[in-house]
Ligand SMILES: Nc1ncnc2c1ncn2[C@@H]1O[C@H](COP(=O)(O)OP(=O)(O)O)[C@@H](O)[C@H]1O
């Protein structure tokens with residue numbers, strides 16, 4: 001079971017878009033996939049057209065098996081929804097005397113090997129749930145927007161990851177995903193080259209800017225449902241194939 005956390009302490013870099021479409025793409029290719037939303041905004045469920053009646057908060061707080069809170073979104077695709085209740089979950093975890101970084105790991109332990117992929121979408125912060133995600137996952141994928149001063153934020157984030165790695169050597173920075181590539185903007189290519197210079201083998205083929213990608217969540221659909229054949233669908237399909245290969 002590959003456990004991949006999609007993280008970057010910056011907001012608006014396409015963490016949620018990537019989680020949803022990577023998850024949907026892997027599921028479409030036959031891989032049982034679980035998508036976990038660690039954000040109080042709860043965008044994962046809505047992006048897939050689901051109104052969750054139960055969330056991850058219940059799993060952690062009431063210690064019920066995660067299977068009881070999973071919602072099937074598509075064939076092979078299940079979600080553990082996020083949302084406002086996670087604010088309370090964070091406070092609860094933070095109050096633990098011991099092992100607060102392992103709360104998610106313990107809550108999700110009953111899942112083992114039921115899925116091929118577990119993807120964790122995180123909030124744009126360095127909060128207790130995100131730290132928990134890094135203690136649960138094996139792989140980290142960092143989306144980086146090519147529209148903004150990307151490198152600063154990434155460097156800070158990676159420094160924090162290195163601290164976690166001292167305690168959880170099993171989690172590895174595997175992928176840097178450039179997002180919002182706009183070929184008309186020279187800066188976009190410049191930042192892409194900087195990323196490649198810095199992270200070399202970790203940098204995935206970029207996701208181009210695509211209006212379709214921003215429209216799809218409003219229809220509760222993945223890009224493969226909403227606009228198959230669009231730029232966004234092609235780019236995310238390529239991402240899915242790369243992640244599938246490992
Ligand atoms: N490649 C893209 N082209 C155009 N819009 C995008 C693209 N990727 C994401 N978006 C849009 O940008 C906004 C931020 O993306 P989101 O995935 O929510 O970022 P994050 O989860 O990192 O905060 C959303 O409105 C999303 O629909």
Ligand SMILES: [Mg+2]
Nearest residue numbers: 015016039122
């Ligand atoms: Mg998000």
